[in-house]
Amino acid sequence: MKMLVTGGAGFIGSNFVHQSVRERPDVEITVLDALTYAGDRSSLDPVADRVRLVQGDIADADVVDPLVAEHDLVVHFAAESHNDNSLNDPSPFVRTNVVGTFTLLEAVRRHGVRFHHISTDEVYGDLELDDPAKFTPTTPYNPSSPYSSTKAASDLLVRAWVRSFGVEATLSNCSNNYGPYQHVEKFIPRQVTNLIDGVRPRLYGAGLNVRDWIHVEDHNSAVWRIIDAGRIGETYLIGADGETSNLDVVRTLLEIFGRPSDDFDHVADRPGHDLRYAIDASRLREELGWEPRYTDFRDGLAATVDWYQENESWWRPAKAGVEATYAASGQ
Secondary structure (H helix, E strand, O other), X not given: OEEEEEOOOOHHHHHHHHHHHHHOOOOEXXXXXXXXXXXXXXXXXXXXXXXXXXXXXXXXXXXXXXXXXOOOEEEEOOOOOOHHHHHHOOHHHHHHHHHHHHHHHHHHHHHOOEEEEEEEHHHHOOEOOOOOOOEOOOOOOXXXXXXXXXXXXXXXXXXXXXXXXXXXXXXXXXXXXXXXXXXXXXXXXXXXXXXXXXXXOEEEOOOOOEEEOEEXXXXXXXXXXXXXXXXXXXEEEEOOXXXXXXXXXXXXXXXXXXXXXXXXXXXXXXXXXXXXXXXXXXXXXXHHOOOOOOOXXXXXXXXXXXXXXXXXXXXXXXXXXXXXXHHHOOO
């Protein structure tokens, strides 16, 4: 099999490439990545001898079409994904998440290539903190930010191309990922690297917002399960029953670092900050037999802390710039 991974130098994509090299030695892998600030060539250094890296824009048909024509499978991770950035400037989110997905879909349609689309649970909006409900594949879309609305648009494009043109595609909507190679602008790596530097973590608002956390390796094992056995046109939700408030995430990190549970600062909440995400992954588990490896969130978080402590050379170059950006906005 020849596989094209878009966004394969980003957080989840690079972990998918590492896992694929390790577990699927018969797969030839090409990565297509624009190598923006969130895509790091060095994330692929450990597998550089096994992977072809092409720098390019997924919205550029002249780049995309000949690459897709060479492959049997496209796994589409590439996305602009940082909510705060989408509030400051939505335009890159429209170009990458909407136009880029359209460009890929047209290419796989022309060349008859299998397609898997990676998306987010944020397309469903949010749930009340005391609501027992969880997101399912039939939950109505209700995005609340430029990021989540453009991901919702990309999902709908994939579904339409399946129905209208017979494109062989599957979709997955996943809860919040954590683990190695995640950019330090994101919530968990920012807190981890602050703690490594002896800086108090910072928490939006009261920290009661709940996310359904999943280790990136579990996400990617589920993606392969869907590629191998998922039904064409179907949407699978990927989650590991990891509902945890942002406050509890910070407190767990403080405990791992041997710091007092109140050793953090509150900052002004983000506009439109979703309250709660929760994934019902029963279709994935019952239909495809998938199970997560990291069933204890603290264990996965401790392993993630270890990785950032051991790989300071990977995240250190971006840290000062990220903190300067947050400081300028009072966060």
